[in-house]
Amino acid sequence: MSQEGPNWEGLLKWSLAHSDGTRSTRNLSEDDRKWFMEAMQSQTVDVVRRMKQITLVMQASEEVLESQGVTPDDIEGLLDELQEHVEAIDMANDLHSIGGLVPLLNYLKNSHANIRAKAADVVSTIVQNNPRSQHLVMESNGLEYLLSNFTSDPDVKARTQALGAISSLIRHNKPGITAFRLANGYAALKDALSSENVRFQRKALNLIQYLLHENNGDCDIVNELGFPRIMMHLADSEDPNIREAALRGLLELARDKADGTRARLIEDNEKLKQLLEERIRNISAMTPDDLGAAKEERQLVDSIWNALYKEPSSLHEKGLLVIPGEDAPPPDVASQHFVPPLRAFSARDASKGSTQQKDDKPPLLLGPGPSSA
Template structure:
């Protein structure tokens, strides 16, 4: 479930009120307050820097990554890290700004099933309760590979994760998404999922 970015100011106030029961009402000096906020902002900058690094890796062709000794497992681990970063709605929206959304969507077509599944899981986090990122994914034609993976992928985990990402887009409030889902025979695929041998996929 996507979360709002940290409320550093609120955290600061809480820390002050709980750090010293005998002096909980003391005022923080402007210098200390500035230091605290700069430290927290620096942490945000570090996350953005790391997301940019991950974006560069996602943009690299598969054969280039292989030549550098980067394995599919390395990519999965990298996507796990990215997913943690985009749990903040602000960071999820920043992923588009730094050019990371399109290559992430490209991973939905990766030759490795586990990477396709993990990419769909990250997309789920990006769009969860986030209308702005939902719209950005639609504009980047991200629904098409998700639908394709849900309907035709031979790997049941990929199909499950793709459906999870589709369902996070609030289809009840997304008429273009509903239309695309219907035209792609998504409802027939949902019916077929009920007959799957995978209980997780049925759910």
């Protein structure tokens, strides 16, 4: 079997033999140049060709794969590799053109929970800050499959990964947000908040905050469904990430809205003031190290207090809002969570397609079937 991965040791020795760092690069001999090019080209992967090979495997039935000795772990490994390839936005968009998107979405209905979870993870990578792939996944009923797993999958990991993929799919995607609402997505998010799985809860809280930030009118829906009381309960969690995520959601509800949402929040939830006072007492009792780690929580508590009562919280008087060595808090704490990742920089080129050369006849990965007795 050939050695996997680049021959780093050989390349390093070659580089050291031809440069001592004190002189300009000399011209290579033809033999040196040929050796180097062969060493590099031998490690070059034709990504599209490899994605076509993976697609052929995804298109095969579970029975065929089993007959060829392909295990669920093998499929997970292929999905891991596919995820690495589609991190490039052009490759993500190419997956549909080579016939790989639909088989990937079908894996969301696979009988193995880990494969369902990993398939959702790959979908999340494909659609993140990628309008073209978001459209293609929506067009292929991907949101419907993900919603089914999010609400009904018996495996919590598969449910969590489906929720993460939904979040990536509908962000900055108005048709996706509309479809999520029409599918009773907020009720499903409410159920997710009752889960005992911290990661599942946190993903649900982050999506709720995003939806409220993007659509002020949705505050009515979450109030009617009883979200404020649930978020207040979670804002008292021992997990700092859950606390912060719940506080971010409450901040969206506490802000002034033209429809009077904030007034109803105060009227129906006097307990919120007690919660904030309790959080301030806990913050006041923190050690310097804990205060540094709780920077965002301090800012969120003060922002909610200011939004509700139009005055700074007592954290100002105590000198705990900004501790020595910290910069002043930003005027809008929540907005920092809506800056798209770096991949958004490439999104403007999403419609141009890939410049990779495509292989029309990918080799089959599957070997011959079992010999007959």
